[in-house]
Amino acid sequence: MSPVQVGILAIILVFVLIISRMPVAYVMIVVGVAGYGFIISPDAALSIAASTIYNTFASYSLIVVPLFVWMGYIAYHAGISRRIYDAAYKVMGSFPGGLALATIAASAAFGAICGSTTATAATMSAVAVPEMKRFRYSRSLATSVVASSAILGVMIPPSVIFIIYGIATGQSITLLFLAGILPGLLLMLLFMITTLIMIRNNPDLAPKGPQVELKDKVRAVLSGGVEVIVIFLAVMGGLFLGYFTPTEAGAVGAASTLAVAILRRQLTWKGFLYSLRDSIRISAMIMFLVAAATVFGRFLAITNIPVTMALWAAELPIPPVAVLAVILLMYLLLGCFIDALALILLTIPIFYPVAVQLGFDPVWFGVIIVLVVGMGVITPPVGANVYVVAGIVQDTPVTSIFRGSLPYLVTIMVCIAILTMFPQIALFLPGLFAN
Numbered sequence: 001m002s003p004v005q006v007g008i009l010a011i012i013l014v015f016v017l018i019i020s021r022m023p024v025a026y027v028m029i030v031v032g033v034a035g036y037g038f039i040i041s042p043d044a045a046l047s048i049a050a051s052t053i054y055n056t057f058a059s060y061s062l063i064v065v066p067l068f069v070w071m072g073y074i075a076y077h078a079g080i081s082r083r084i085y086d087a088a089y090k091v092m093g094s095f096p097g098g099l100a101l102a103t104i105a106a107s108a109a110f111g112a113i114c115g116s117t118t119a120t121a122a123t124m125s126a127v128a129v130p131e132m133k134r135f136r137y138s139r140s141l142a143t144s145v146v147a148s149s150a151i152l153g154v155m156i157p158p159s160v161i162f163i164i165y166g167i168a169t170g171q172s173i174t175l176l177f178l179a180g181i182l183p184g185l186l187l188m189l190l191f192m193i194t195t196l197i198m199i200r201n202n203p204d205l206a207p208k209g210p211q212v213e214l215k216d217k218v219r220a221v222l223s224g225g226v227e228v229i230v231i232f233l234a235v236m237g238g239l240f241l242g243y244f245t246p247t248e249a250g251a252v253g254a255a256s257t258l259a260v261a262i263l264r265r266q267l268t269w270k271g272f273l274y275s276l277r278d279s280i281r282i283s284a285m286i287m288f289l290v291a292a293a294t295v296f297g298r299f300l301a302i303t304n305i306p307v308t309m310a311l312w313a314a315e316l317p318i319p320p321v322a323v324l325a326v327i328l329l330m331y332l333l334l335g336c337f338i339d340a341l342a343l344i345l346l347t348i349p350i351f352y353p354v355a356v357q358l359g360f361d362p363v364w365f366g367v368i369i370v371l372v373v374g375m376g377v378i379t380p381p382v383g384a385n386v387y388v389v390a391g392i393v394q395d396t397p398v399t400s401i402f403r404g405s406l407p408y409l410v411t412i413m414v415c416i417a418i419l420t421m422f423p424q425i426a427l428f429l430p431g432l433f434a435n
Contacts, residue, residue: 335376
């Protein structure tokens, strides 16, 4: 049996095991070690696995993951997310569907200090859904807008998925962060337009909220908006100006968020300990996923599948955009069964060489991949964000949230189409930085 045939059988086995609900990290590391041992030798496979796991957890560049994760949990436990929503709510709440629009804006703002879609979904579920219920919003709209707009948490930097993509492909994390800003704002705008269209077609979905005086709006923005801007500029401004590396930016971001929380006197000792506990739990999961994916990637490399697929795709008698469409469709289908982070780690060794061979910009491709795997968090049967929202809200059926998320799923597809036609939307800021 040739190495390519072994690799194909291993990939099929991985997807079968994942669909059968086995943990993704365990599947990748076991199949990777077994495949490597079959092609080379068992001793070499065990040596590669041991060194890869150690190097992953000892990697300096991966320190950025727990730092940005901790940054988001500090913001959550210090009540920064609630002040962000309060500011957006007072500015937009009086419009038809204003609370839903405020939720979208608050998700984007929280994404600027969080970097996790599930954390954004959990936070906005606790903060925004009760307010929308109080003003008699449709429960389907209230929950689906939270589940969908939480995707902005990984589009607008800092983003854990951008970090993992950058490490997996060797691309600059700084450029990826910059590339996500304008597409993230574009997606936020498209989500708002989608919400307004839905409410215009059915006004009963979202009645008007209360009127708020201008001085109260200004006070709310100064209270909840300024601290987000300060934290965001501390991280992205320093990166953009070259004052520090992405790893150092994680430390600056966590320190800035902690400083704001302490100055506000909103972070209790209990909340501080909870932020550490949650950050350690999530970071350990991410690091083990990265280690397992690296082992599996080493195995795929010796099978020669990535190079073979790249050359095959380049020789197909169809336009590169058509090949890209097939790749994105596969991501969409796989995203229905596999977690977004695990999906990127599993597939990047296969599809990234294909995209590069076809001439697509690797930074732009990263933005597209983050968008398309983001669709998986609101599609059944996995739909992580939907289950997070349903677990917190509890009185809204999961099927109702999935159904309400369909218009936003279409909106993400529209955003991908726009970025495909106008890639400079994603590449403009990285181009400024590079020049």
